[in-house]
Structures are given as structure tokens and as C-alpha cells.
Amino acid sequence: MKLIVDFVNAGATSTGKGDFGGILILIALTGIVALLTLISQSASRIVSEAQSAIVSDHVQEVLHAKSIEVDLEYYEDSEYYETFHIAQGQAPFRPTAIINGLFQSGRSFITLVTMAALLLSFNWIAALILGFAVLPAVFVQYRYSRKNYRMQSSITPKERRAMYLHSLLTSTNYAKDIRLLGLGQLFISRYRDLREQIRKERLSLAFRGSAEEFASKAIALVVVFGAFAFIAQQAFDGIITIGDMLMYFGAIQQGQSFLNSFLSSLVSLYENNLFLTALYQFLDLKPKVAQPSNPISFPKPIKSGICFEHVGFSYPNTNAMVLKDINLEIRPGQIVALVGENGSGKTTLIKLLCRLYDPQEGTIKIDGIDLRNFRTHDLRQEISAVLQDYANYHFRARENIWLGNVDMPEDMDHIVQAAECSGIDEAIKHLAKGYDTFLGRVFEKDGAELSIGEWQKVALARAFFRDSQVIILDEPTSSLDAKAEENVFNRFKQLAAGKMAIIISHRLSSVTMADRIYYIKEGRVTEQGTHQDLMDQDNEYAQLFKIQAKHYRQ
CATH class of the missing domain: 1.20.1560.10 (ABC transporter type 1, transmembrane domain)
Structure with a gap:
């Protein structure tokens, strides 16, 4: 621009005719520079957009x-x-x-x-x-x-x-x-x-x-x-x-x-x-549940069972002990029930068994080996758990069940079998697209809205689809009617054969078939035995069972 202005100024003040050709060359060069600038800016925008997307996604x-x-x-x-x-x-x-x-x-x-x-x-x-x-x-x-x-x-x-x-x-x-x-x-x-x-x-x-x-x-x-x-x-x-x-x-x-x-x-x-x-x-946050430096292979199959030895636990930032000196055993092939009032510590026991937390006191052992010596992935791979606050996934029905074990192929025969065991198979078959129907209408307007009880059956199907040695059902039938509950437990007993099963339930009628029942009060095991044993002892379990049975007889 300096040269152009000086050439123009010289031509304007000169008495003779100036050489305008030189000015045109300079203007052309300036235009080329401007064009190259535009090309660079366009390329820069593309690179910046791609770079931003890659970095943000990463x-x-x-x-x-x-x-x-x-x-x-x-x-x-x-x-x-x-x-x-x-x-x-x-x-x-x-x-x-x-x-x-x-x-x-x-x-x-x-x-x-x-x-x-x-x-x-x-x-x-x-x-x-x-x-x-x-x-x-x-x-x-x-x-x-x-x-x-x-x-x-x-x-x-x-x-x-x-x-x-x-x-x-x-x-x-x-x-x-x-x-x-x-x-x-x-x-x-x-x-x-x-x-x-x-x-x-x-x-x-x-x-x-x-x-x-x-x-x-x-x-x-x-x-x-x-x-x-x-x-x-x-x-x-x-x-x-x-x-x-x-x-x-x-x-x-x-x-x-x-x-x-x-x-x-x-x-x-x-x-x-x-x-x-x-x-x-x-x-920089570090997991509190640490992985073992030299992990031990998880036993397949479990031979002697699971043992809680003097386990004590309190949740972070609290002083109250939720569990106190817990001692209990679960043998292979046994169905064990945990019962007690709300807040007694039943679900907390399950969280410790799944190593979502570690106990502050005592140990939990499988075949005599402390849980902390297993990789958490290996441990959890052998546990099928349906907790009280189970998740509802807005995916296809078949995907919802397959999520129970994503390490397995999405095999429809096994998916349908798990759905039959939980009692949700008939409901899914009646949906517009069957097992390909989206559950919920968050993403698909023609998705199917399920009842609370049906969602619970889907969660149960996920647990049944997972081929594991330990099955945990925490209030598994709280949203089911009596007939559906009976069907689920009948099938559950068949599936649990040869495995270890833990049931948490407030409906004591559903735990009578358990091989062993632990009554937990204020974080302690206060009673244990079969249903008949606890009824003969005529303590808190028996009193609670009679109260519930009285309502059914009325």
C-alpha cells in the first residue's frame, strides 16, 4: 500500500504521464495477498473446528x-x-x-x-x-x-x-x-x-x-x-x-x-x-477401593462360600456405625435371606460384598480369601445384583436385558430365557416391535412406557441374564403383585440351584423358603436360622411374621 500510494502521488504531481502499469502490478500483487489471506482463514476455520471437536470429545x-x-x-x-x-x-x-x-x-x-x-x-x-x-x-x-x-x-x-x-x-x-x-x-x-x-x-x-x-x-x-x-x-x-x-x-x-x-x-x-x-x-482423585498389587484369581467354582467375620462399617463423614461385628456365612447352593427394619444395614452388607465400599473393621472372605485380594472386575463379574434403586435404561428391550452381561454376545435365546424367568417376556412380546421396542419415550415417540412392576421385571431379567455364581435380590418384588411374586421366586429357586443367593425382603412370606435367615437389627445379627427355627424362638422375627400374616388372614 505504501508503494501504491507513493506511485500514485508521484504520478499526480509529475508533469509527464506516469507509468500506470507498475501500479496495476502492485494492485494485482495486493489482491493475490488478500486472496491467500482468505484461503488461509477458511483453512484455519476448518482446522479449528476439527481440532475443537477432537479435543472436546477426548x-x-x-x-x-x-x-x-x-x-x-x-x-x-x-x-x-x-x-x-x-x-x-x-x-x-x-x-x-x-x-x-x-x-x-x-x-x-x-x-x-x-x-x-x-x-x-x-x-x-x-x-x-x-x-x-x-x-x-x-x-x-x-x-x-x-x-x-x-x-x-x-x-x-x-x-x-x-x-x-x-x-x-x-x-x-x-x-x-x-x-x-x-x-x-x-x-x-x-x-x-x-x-x-x-x-x-x-x-x-x-x-x-x-x-x-x-x-x-x-x-x-x-x-x-x-x-x-x-x-x-x-x-x-x-x-x-x-x-x-x-x-x-x-x-x-x-x-x-x-x-x-x-x-x-x-x-x-x-x-x-x-x-x-x-x-x-x-x-487426581484416587479410588478409595484400591486394586490389589498382586491380585489372586477368583475361584471358579466357589467351594467353601462367603464369610463375614466381625465386619464393622460406617459411611464416610459420619460417626454412626451402620454395621457392628457382623458374622454370617453363605454356603454354595444356599439361599440366604436378610431381614430387618429399614436402616438396619441389610443393603449396606450387599454393598460391602460387591466392594462398592470396604469395611473399616473385620474381613469378608470368599473361599478363605479376603475380597481385597481380588480384582474388583473379577469379583463383580461373579455377582448378579438387583438393588432397590435399580436403573431404567431407555434402550431397546433386548438391550435392556443384555446390559446384564455385556461381555456375552447379544444372543436372543438367552435374552428371551432371562425375560421368561423374570416374567416380563409376555409383556415385551405384546409391544409394537417386540424385543426391538424402545423402552420409554425419552428418545423415541413410539417407545413403550412400562409400569413400575414391569421395569422391575426388566431389572430382574438383567440379573438372570448374567451367568454368575452369586445372585443378590434386594427387595426384588416390591412392585410386583402376589401372583407375579410367586412366579418370580419359583423360577428364582430353579436358577439359584447350585449357586449362592441372597434375598433382602420386607415381605417375610417370600423368605420362608430360604435355607438360612439372618435377622438384622441396628447393624447387628440378632437372630439366625431357618424360618421354622426363628418361629420356634418366638423373638422379633416371629412377631413381625405374625403381624404380616394377620393382615393376610383378615
Whole structure:
């Protein structure tokens, strides 16, 4: 542009006819540079889009892998949720922003060096002044980054509560309760109040940051146009040409812009790294249920059985012992029932057996070997468990059952057999697409909505599909009618032949067929024996059974 302006100016002031051909060549070269710039920008957008998608997907995979690695203990710690919330919110775009920032700083640095060389050839003092003019704006950005990080950390609990209220208002799990109890406006009001508090904190910081940014950039603007006045005066006095004036002023503008961009990129890298601290903290979490350094092969088959020896346990961050000096045995081929009041510790025993937690006292052994000497994957592979809070998966019916053992092929014969054992086979066959029907309407409008009892049968089918040595049913028929319950237990006894089975149930009529019953009260085994043994003892089990039987006789 300098050369074009100088050629034009020379031609305009010349008495003879100038050579316009040279100007056309320069214009053509300028056009080629502009075209190459467009091509580079288009290619850059494509590369940036691909790079962002790859990096974001990879980081999400890392988050998912860590999420399933951490133990249940972390899910009972509010600090874990806050760390995970920040990590989940920032991880998808912060790593991409860091990569983009690195490329941007490199690009800015290259251009900056070129502009600096040009300005230094003109006047090194002007170049130095312009460099200092950018520093206030960069310092403001640095301060804002730190304040923004502290503010985000402080509002995270409020954001989590707001997200929870949002899920209450929009999730199908709460839809009936919210309408029946008239809770909608209450939750909307609380959500609105939280979002207003968050918005005020964000706007307050943004207002202060904008005011400081305006002041710093106004200083830089005054310096730039002061430099422009100096350059114009040089051109007016004939010391430099008009083309020089345009070139140097363009260099000043671009130099300031790219210096600001370069330093801003460094500040952005600092800010992004601050926010990634939560991701680092999340990824640094160590499982509390440790894997053995020299694992022992899991016994196949189990010969002597499972033994709880003086087991004591309390949940994290609590002082109350949920289990106290638990001693019980489960022999191969036995069906064992755990009964007792709510909160007595029955389900906790199952969690310990599955190594979702480790006991603080005593040991749990299989064939005389402490559970902690087995790989957790090997242990859990030999356990089929249907817990009280079983999951409903919005997949096809056949996939729902196959999830019971994804290491096995998706064989329809075995899937149907498991469905027959749980009593859900007939219901699935009557669906529009049979076993290919989506369960639930979250993703498919023609999906099938199941009743609570039918969902429970699907969960039971998953347990029956899993070919394991230990079967655990925690309140397995709580949502089934009496006839369906009887059918399930009749089939269950056939499937449990030669295996170890544990049943937890409040319906004592369903545990009478157990080979051994353990009555648990306040974390201790207070009674044990067959149903008839416990009835003959006429203690709490017998009294509870008589109370339930009386209701059936009335």
C-alpha cells in the first residue's frame, strides 16, 4: 500500500504521464495477498473446528472414564460435586481454548516482530511508548481473570442448586409429584431467585471489569493518535512520504493490536489454566477401593462360600456405625435371606460384598480369601445384583436385558430365557416391535412406557441374564403383585440351584423358603436360622411374621 500510494502521488504531481502499469502490478500483487489471506482463514476455520471437536470429545471421554473409576464414597461428598460441576462445565472448551490461544499467541508474535522491526526503523522511542501503552489493558485483563475464577468458584454451589431445581421442573421422574402437590411455582420461584443472585454477581464483576478496560484502552487510544499526529507532522514537513505515513500508522495500529493480542493470549492461557485446576483436581482423585498389587484369581467354582467375620462399617463423614461385628456365612447352593427394619444395614452388607465400599473393621472372605485380594472386575463379574434403586435404561428391550452381561454376545435365546424367568417376556412380546421396542419415550415417540412392576421385571431379567455364581435380590418384588411374586421366586429357586443367593425382603412370606435367615437389627445379627427355627424362638422375627400374616388372614 505504501508503494501504491507513493506511485500514485508521484504520478499526480509529475508533469509527464506516469507509468500506470507498475501500479496495476502492485494492485494485482495486493489482491493475490488478500486472496491467500482468505484461503488461509477458511483453512484455519476448518482446522479449528476439527481440532475443537477432537479435543472436546477426548476430554469428555477422560471425564467419563474418571467418573466411573471413582468410588461411591465420593458421591456422598458435596465438595466432590462442586469439583465435578466446575470440571464438567469448563472441560469441554477450556482445553480447546488453550490450544487456540497457543496458536493465536504464535501468530500474533510473528506479526508483532514484523511490525516492531518496521517501527524501530522509523523511531525506536515511538515503538517503546506504544509497547507501554498496551500494558494497562493487559494488567486489567489479568486482574479480571483472577476475579472471574474466584467468582465462579463462589457461585458454583448456587449454580448446582439451580440446576437441581431445573431438573425437578423438567424431569419425568418428578413430573407427577410436582403436579399433584402443586410444587411448580415454588420451584420456579426458587430457581428464579438463585439465577438472579448469580446474574447480579456476574454483572457486578462485568461492570467493574468493563470500566477498568475502558480506561486502559482509552489511554492506549490517546497514545496511538498522538503517534499519528507525530507521523503526520513528519509527512507534512516532507521528512517522509505520504506512503510512509500510511505505512507507519498502519504498523502502529497493527503493532498495538497484535501486541495486545499476544499479551491477551498469555493472560487467557493463565485464566484457562486457572479454570482447569478443577479438572486437574477431579482427575487426581484416587479410588478409595484400591486394586490389589498382586491380585489372586477368583475361584471358579466357589467351594467353601462367603464369610463375614466381625465386619464393622460406617459411611464416610459420619460417626454412626451402620454395621457392628457382623458374622454370617453363605454356603454354595444356599439361599440366604436378610431381614430387618429399614436402616438396619441389610443393603449396606450387599454393598460391602460387591466392594462398592470396604469395611473399616473385620474381613469378608470368599473361599478363605479376603475380597481385597481380588480384582474388583473379577469379583463383580461373579455377582448378579438387583438393588432397590435399580436403573431404567431407555434402550431397546433386548438391550435392556443384555446390559446384564455385556461381555456375552447379544444372543436372543438367552435374552428371551432371562425375560421368561423374570416374567416380563409376555409383556415385551405384546409391544409394537417386540424385543426391538424402545423402552420409554425419552428418545423415541413410539417407545413403550412400562409400569413400575414391569421395569422391575426388566431389572430382574438383567440379573438372570448374567451367568454368575452369586445372585443378590434386594427387595426384588416390591412392585410386583402376589401372583407375579410367586412366579418370580419359583423360577428364582430353579436358577439359584447350585449357586449362592441372597434375598433382602420386607415381605417375610417370600423368605420362608430360604435355607438360612439372618435377622438384622441396628447393624447387628440378632437372630439366625431357618424360618421354622426363628418361629420356634418366638423373638422379633416371629412377631413381625405374625403381624404380616394377620393382615393376610383378615
